[in-house]
Amino acid sequence: MDETTENPAIGAAPALTTPAAAEEVARAADAARCPFHHADAAALPGHAAAIPTTIGSPAVTAMAEARKTMVLTGASRGIGHATVRLFAEAGWRIITCSRQPFNRDRCPWEAGPDDHVQVDLNDHRALAFAIHDIKSRLGGRPLHALINNAGISPKSPDGSRLSSLTTPVTTWMEVFHVNFLAPVLLARGLFEELKAGQGTVVNVTSIVGMRVHPFAGTAYATSKAALACLTREMAHDFAPHGIRVNAIAPGEIKTDILSPETEQRLAPLIPMRRVGSPMEVAKVLYFLCSDAASYVTGEEIHINGGQTL
Template sequence: MTTPPNEDRKTLILTGASRGIGHATVKRFSSAGWRVITCSRHPFPEDCPWEMGPEDHIQVDLADPANTEAAIAEMRERLKAQGSRLNALVNNAAISPKGPGGSRLGVFETGMDVWQKVFQVNFFAPAMLARGLVEELKAAQGSVVNVTSIAGSRVHPFAGSAYSTSKAALAALTREMASDFGRLGIRVNAIAPGEIDTAILSPGTEKIVAEIPMRRLGTPEEVARTIYFLCTDQSSYVNGAEIHINGGQHV
């Protein structure tokens, strides 16, 4: 594939890029010729084979509002090479704290400091990023995709109360953003993955798989393909949707 001139390339900003769904999303967009600016808590790994990774990676702690604001300023600076246009923002980063031995943290077991950190990363950071980059998204008539979860609509056996409620709040935020951002020509949608075969699966997942109509886990690549669809003209009239990616688990 011939890479278009720098100012003509479409650009994606992706949080939580280091593994699982995020890593598969990087590969899907970069294979289509997009510039991908990745964001994570960790520095860019030296052993990663992705050629453009080091210069297009931003280390940011989304649990820290001040650090998040600084990262947004850095993103805006880097987007100047694309005429200050951003075609897609994917809010994928999330944390799901566990108790001893990986146990589920319910309402009573979750300290207020944990509640606040989970909501800062899973809910407030996506709002901050979208608001902070709205002019760049508007210039490109871009798209925002928020990664929610099947846990946002039911009590999940592994995902804790703080994680689940933060994802439910993110789904509601997606609807609000679709209304407000849609008037600016920016589409905002969400994907709600179920049990995806990533490193964060908990012991006992096989019991859930037996209840999924398709009788298997999803793959990060399947999720990445849906994210790509929502960020391209193929979904040009899709706004305010939350797409379930769970093999029918939600039914």
């Protein structure tokens, strides 16, 4: 499951008497805009070198050719947002996809507006246009990673879980379109680019795909279980072409949709006695997309603090 905390209010800026003080104010300004710009910075796997910004210059062209590129769905919050932060710091180019437009006030990434595709993954016709848009943005260059992170988990009007007895047919269809069908359509649509980059696909499943959850509904749970099975099938089909396919199954993660009541109820049941952070999930995604996982395919890695023990 997926969620995040609000930032504490940022107070008045201190007088800029030293370079260290100026740097601290800059970090505070970033944190006010984006909840992940101040988190776990010291633990990032690398920091991107300064990238020239003059479009069309030889330096920019060479940099674009050398950088790895990733497509990420569900980038506007939670795990997806932390993943963008982590990979961007490591020098990757990230093409983001979400239902929401890019918010420059919240996220100060320079290439954000140019590398964002607004698309409703529930609409397979719109998804076809989005794939064409992504291909245009790649401009014939290879794709090194596709992370299918977007997912929806509808609730009843009173906020309770939707069971197999109460889930409307239209809700079943919407959930499976976004959580299950969109990942395979994106992977198929971007197959040639992934093959050229000898890339990797990572599907984000969930702990609810293997056990009944007190809050996640039946449609969400079964869509994630189906996505885990799809990951194995895709790994088998894509491997001869040099493309690895894996999945991660997060447990209780502190994102925007995780209420304090949920955390208080479930944290004591987790052996590590806490919920996870989006950055802890993002680091596993980074591993699966790196050369360190070059012989790993068809796996589903569980990130839940021992919750399934």
